[in-house]
Amino acid sequence: MKAVETKKLRKTYHFGDTKVHALRDVDLIINKKDFVAVWGPSGSGKSTLCNLIGLLDAPTSGEVLINEKPAANLNDAERSDLRNQSIGFVFQNFNLVPVLSALENVMLPLQVQGASKAEAMEKASKLLEEVELGDRMGHRPQKLSGGQQQRVAIARALVTDPFLVIADEPTANLDTENASLIIALMRKINEDRGAAFVFSTHDDRLLDRVDRKIHLQDGQILEDEAV
Numbered sequence: 001m002k003a004v005e006t007k008k009l010r011k012t013y014h015f016g017d018t019k020v021h022a023l024r025d026v027d028l029i030i031n032k033k034d035f036v037a038v039w040g041p042s043g044s045g046k047s048t049l050c051n052l053i054g055l056l057d058a059p060t061s062g063e064v065l066i067n068e069k070p071a072a073n074l075n076d077a078e079r080s081d082l083r084n085q086s087i088g089f090v091f092q093n094f095n096l097v098p099v100l101s102a103l104e105n106v107m108l109p110l111q112v113q114g115a116s117k118a119e120a121m122e123k124a125s126k127l128l129e130e131v132e133l134g135d136r137m138g139h140r141p142q143k144l145s146g147g148q149q150q151r152v153a154i155a156r157a158l159v160t161d162p163f164l165v166i167a168d169e170p171t172a173n174l175d176t177e178n179a180s181l182i183i184a185l186m187r188k189i190n191e192d193r194g195a196a197f198v199f200s201t202h203d204d205r206l207l208d209r210v211d212r213k214i215h216l217q218d219g220q221i222l223e224d225e226a227v
Contacts (some may be wrong), residue, residue, distance in 0.1 A: 002068055003164045003196045004053045005031040009062035011048050011219075024219040025062070026047070032163055034196045035187065037207050040216035046200040047168055049216065053198065054087055054166045055079050063067040083110055088157030088195070092169035096141040102128060102152045103137040105175040109160050120159075127155040131185060147178030151185065158189065165189075168200045176205070183209050 009026040012019055023045045030036060030053070038046050048095040052064055055071055064071040066082060072149040074082065089095075096105050106124035111117070128137050132153040141149050150170060157165050167186070171179040183206055190197050199206055207213060 001030050002029055002065070003032045003034070004028070004198075005065040005068070006049075006053065007063040007065070009049075009052060009064065010060045010113070011052060011057070012060045021090045022219050023052070023059075026219070026221060028053075028150055028214070028221065028224075030164070030196055031200055032196050033190065033194050034198070034212060035190045035210050036197065036214060037201050037210040037214060038214045039200075039207060040222075041116060041202070044216040045219040046216055047153070048219075050071045050166050050168055050198065050200045053164075054089060055083050066122055072227075084088055084109060085160055086162050086164065088165040089104050089154050089162065090150070090157050090167035090170045091097070092166065094146075094153045096142065096149055096152060096156075098141050099172040101138050101140055102133060102144065102148075104147045105141070105152055106155045106159050109156060113160065123156070124159055126153070130154050146174055146183060149179070149208075150174060150182050154185065154189070158193070158195070161193075165197045169203070170199060171203045179203070179205050199201050 006026050006028045009023055011023040012021050022066065035106065038049055039047055052059055054126060055076060105123055106119040106127055110120035110123060127138065128134055131149060131152055136144060136148060171182055174182060186197055187209060211227055212225060213225045
């Protein structure tokens, strides 16, 4: 079943009289349970594509379908609800709230949904145990290593049981050991939970572990390769 589909997707940015075509007529299908890397040089359109399929931005033209439903039909509140309930995000710089503990960071998306504190705490605690941070729940981000912060970010992305997780350069700021641990963890979650993972990356350590590689250049797909 399709998690995401794009049809003739285009994104153009305007800088004064200059037009930058970040994406050009991209047709793409991401199925549920996929483990996919979108890769290419800087400026190829990787992050733009991730932002569009994650509904963080709107295309200039073309269509994004989430769960086979056109995203263009959603109003702002519905788009926000869909992101919060069904799409998880993992960022290169972790994007954790510095004044909150690891546990509180993971609880946050559930509390935004209206879950009780007790319910959010129980589910967040279980996820932090799953990512092997049960002994770091009370630590704030500055007391955690980069690899630990990324594991908190992964737990936060998964706490709402999304069918799609979008990770923008998730291993870029990690050393080899931590990158390997994070990749293995995401692979296990993909297999155990069935969530589709889409990575924006140029990290060979991650490219070697995915099931499918989508090569972008100048805003177009050059190759869509099953590994």
